[in-house]
Amino acid sequence: MALFSGSLRLERENIRESARTSERRAERRAEKQAKREAKEMIEIRNLSKKFDQFTAVDDLSFEIKEGEVLGFLGPNGAGKSTTMKLITGFLSPSAGTVTIDQHDISSDPIRAKELMGYLPEGAPSYGDMSTLEFLNFIGRIRGFSGSELEQRVNHVIREVELQAVANQTIETLSKGFNRRVGLAQAIIHDPKVLVLDEPTDGLDPNQKHHVRELIKNLAQDKIVIISTHILEEVTAVCSRAIIIAEGRIVADGTPADLESQSKYHQAISVKLTEAYDLEADLSSLANVSGVEKDEEDELRFRILANDGKSIFTQVSEVAQQKHWPITEFHVSRGQLEDVFRTVTQEVGGAG
């Protein structure tokens, strides 16, 4: 009997042991998978938002990877802010899903919101509180207390330079400080995802520069999503830009990619000293698509390249051979502004 129960026990042990190993294996597999998927921190699938008859966001799908600084561009009313509000869970989508590090914002909102820091448009905050009180309040909601809370609050106050106004009531602060308080509350918990709706709106050039430096520093190990209509900001801080118009993505790529889509990409800008027929000389070059006269300066021309191909060498050779009467000659980069206008107006025209 004893022997029997002993072998039984052994058998049970064996079963348990094998269950444990398979559990461990499953864990390891899940870990591996999590690592692989962690790269895609934010997944947006077929996201739509309708207000009555008006469709503000129309079937958006994209992913954002760790370390990306995404510039979200679009004309006013294109659905930028609505998308931000959907990502941060303020609004619920009419259709589609947003997942933040595997947490669905609709079904698991608290966990998803814990991972995010958000600066809403206009940087709203409780005006009757002092900067310090407000940051303490946000810190507590974010789950900090005691010395850790104090440390976090002091850290962000230093980071966005709020020392001078720490004890001042928020409603008495200037626009620039107000925005910085909003930024401070968004980064107090060192979030994995930082969503900033027009973070530099209303700041002076120095403050803008400062905020951009801050964003660049923050961006290393997290995702930053910036909505803006200031295009230079995208070139300055973003590693990727998405342009939306009428709720749909019309362009998506690195700022350099987008710039190269401009018809002025690789174009050569020349300034003449007297009238001269450039087109006649250039007609033999296959990569030259045309010559455009500057609207303000009669003697300034732009020689456009086909599909962004480099035409510098060829054109400069022709210029030397034919002794063009030039005082200036340089290659111009595509401007994001041109691309922005082209892609957003195409949609507007079609709609």
Added chain:
Amino acid sequence: MGNLGIIFKRELLSYFATPLAYIFIVIFLIANGIFTFDMGGLYLRGQADLAPFFGFHPWLYLFMVPAIGMSLWADERKTGTIELLLTLPVRLADAVIAKFLAAWALTGIALLLTFPIWITVNYLGDPDNGVIIAAYIGSWLMAGGFLAIASCMSACTKNSVIAFILTVSICFLFVIMGSPILLEAFPGWFPQFLVDAFSAMGFLTHFDSIAKGVLDIRDFMFFTVFIAAWLFASAIVIEIKKAN
């Protein structure tokens, strides 16, 4: 401290960060004094009780409580802080309850500060203090009922003045629902159970019985369920309205 507690504390402190709380308390106390001593004739009645004091409370609350509650959500929407609050890891229910409780606590503080009247009555005579405590609780519950309506109306609009007017109107309806004048106005053919149901919704019906010292669990339940229902409605309205 959970998020509910953190928001509650912030809200309550913000009442005292502006003159609002002080003005509310001072006017509440002055109005109570006038109603009780001048108009209620506390001394002339020759009775040591606080019936005149509590009798005026429904009418006092009709204007005072909506004044506190009107900005509960309307201001959050107007300043945009609602977007900040609801994108923090906070459940909507916690936010609704915390804001309500903070405003309710303020009315509680104002009510507690009327204690000199209670001391006066005890000095002058020998009142039934059990009845007085019951009436205090009843009065506070009624204030909660008014506030819950205010919370919902405040969620409906960005404009706190509109919220105030809506709240006063609806509160007035609930105050007079149980009054005899209104009940007699029903035509004879009207089904009696509907008239009864109508009257059962009235604040006065429940408050009067508590104020007389009749501690009926049904009256407590009425206010509790009433508050819960209006707060639930607030949450729904906030959810629907935040889109625009």
